[in-house]
Amino acid sequence: QDKCYEFLKSVCPEIPVHYEGAIRTKRVGYDVISEMYTDIENVIKTAKGTRGKKYFEKPFFLCEYCHAMGVGPGALEEYWDAFYSSDKLMGGCIWEWCDHAVYHGKDDKKYKYEYTYGGDHGEEMHDKNFCVDGLVFPDRTLHTGALEMKHAYRPVRSVVSGGNTLLLTNTYRFLSTDVLTVKWELCFDCEKVKDGVIDKVIAPSATAEVTLPLGRIPSDRLVTLNIFYEDKNGAEISREQHVLCDAPAAIETGDKKVLLTESDSGYSAEFDNGKIEFSRSTGEI
Known part of the structure; x- marks a missing residue:
């Protein structure tokens, strides 16, 4: 590690060098202190200098701070509130950009699902669905996590x-x-x-x-x-x-009966001074 650092500095002295693995050594960090998935409370402590001397001497960078698997990533807004609170905090990176599942097409009868991952192809050594952890689907359409990131950024x-x-x-x-x-x-x-x-x-x-x-x-x-x-x-x-x-907590209604209807797109309830609709596919109002 040190030899790599010395070489990089000899080639381009002005570049900052980041290596996350150094946090688990006595060196702690090179030009940047780096960790992965540090909770927000400790991120704030790092900024304030109350987490220990080794965390306060250099800029702090989360090379991974949120994991986009499943319904993730979460708490993006809270992390960025913390990042913006101190110039000592450099920000961080989300793991990761895209899902890596294999696309088969809807006409492929060999597989039950359109996308497959580890273990679906007969292999014995695999990481199951751990490659399906991105902000976008394999076809690059957006997960909800990508929309949350768009807002936080x-x-x-x-x-x-x-x-x-x-x-x-x-x-x-x-x-x-x-x-x-x-x-x-x-x-x-x-x-x-x-x-x-x-x-x-x-x-x-x-x-x-x-x-x-x-x-x-x-x-x-x-x-x-x-x-x-x-x-x-x-x-x-x-x-x-x-x-x-905010809207009133309750609205007075008359004697008119509530009209319930069903359509291809969803369900609706219509009353004398309003209407509410539910999406059939998502359940959203």
């Missing part, structure tokens, strides 16, 4: 600071927000009533205050403020939603 973070005022923090380190188009929309009971564009340019790592012309917010409606971050081609990078006023 958003380039701007907004906070409602009161009334019509937003605090926007640019999480880019080297780019201002002039590379983005930031749009907003105000909704009453999920229906858009106002929208606009935030033109303010925010410097890298800076926070700016923005006042929006929202007007009076009713107290008897569900009121949401949606923020959209797009690139200059109009592709959505991420979005945020703030609930300015």
Whole structure:
């Protein structure tokens, strides 16, 4: 390890060298201290210098911090709240990008499922489904974990600071927000009533205050403020939603009977002042 480090520095002295295995040696780390799957509490302790001297002398990097297997990864937002809290924390990487299952096609009668993994092909030595641990399916369509990552990695973070005022923090380190188009929309009971564009340019790592012309917010409606971050081609990078006023806990109804209907897409219940629909495939409202 040391010989490799010395060689790398002789070839390119300015590059930082990272080797996670060093954490289990007396050296602890080279130019970067690295670990895998450190819990958030210890990540915060590392930033504050309360986890031990060896963790505080160099930048801290989680070469793996979330595992995308099954319903994972989880707690991305909490990890990134911690990462942004201290310049000592460099961030981390998710294991891993894509599932590695084998695609057979729906017409392949040999296998029961469209995708197979270890043990499905008669092999005795295998890791079962451990290769199916990515943010995207083998055909590169998105897992829900990829959508969670998209949200956690958003380039701007907004906070409602009161009334019509937003605090926007640019999480880019080297780019201002002039590379983005930031749009907003105000909704009453999920229906858009106002929208606009935030033109303010925010410097890298800076926070700016923005006042929006929202007007009076009713107290008897569900009121949401949606923020959209797009690139200059109009592709959505991420979005945020703030609930300015929650919906009433209960709504009085009349004597009209509830009408239940079933369709190819799902189920619905219609009553005298509203309607609710459930997706047949996902169960979502």
